Amino acid sequence: MLIVAAGSFPGYGMLAWGPTLLVRIHGMTLADIGLSFGITVASALVLGNLLGGYLADRGGDMDPRYYLRIAGAGPMGEGFAAQGCKVILADIDEDRLQKVVGEIAGEVITSPLDISNREAWAQVKIDVENRFGPVDILCNNAGIGACGNTLADMPPEHFGRMIRIHLTAVYNGIHCFVAGTTDRGRAMP
Incomplete structure (x- = not known):
């Protein structure tokens, strides 16, 4: 199984693990929260609940054959790496990717990705599936803020x-x- 998560959110830290979602907000205006927070948290809750149930069924242990790609990385990527997953970081900011690689223990691979570019998604899919196999879970929770407006x-x-x-x-x-x-048979059409 290949687990894919996509999302980066400057000024926002998120950890979705099991049924628990811990959210830390810093440096955000009310407009940032009002316009961006709902979509990002809803995606994280879905991942947290789906993955939480999945991990509970497996006794909380992940088999190292399971892979994960996190865009923007952060605590979620660190958690999966700690469980022995191969973490594939994807983000539009390649400098940020390289910084995060040094902060995560375990096997970490990077891939630049502009999530608004459909062709870039297709290329990342080809690269990931050629290297690891098919994707089973996509957590697609990218978001940006309102920049104080x-x-x-x-x-x-x-x-x-x-x-x-x-x-x-x-x-x-x-x-x-x-x-x-x-x-x-891993998703409904």
């Missing part, structure tokens, strides 16, 4: 970027991986 004074360009990241990019990731998971 209220909705009333937010430039249309920034709102458009938020839609591309929060909606279009999520669709791109799901669309890229869903066919393989439904073919293997």
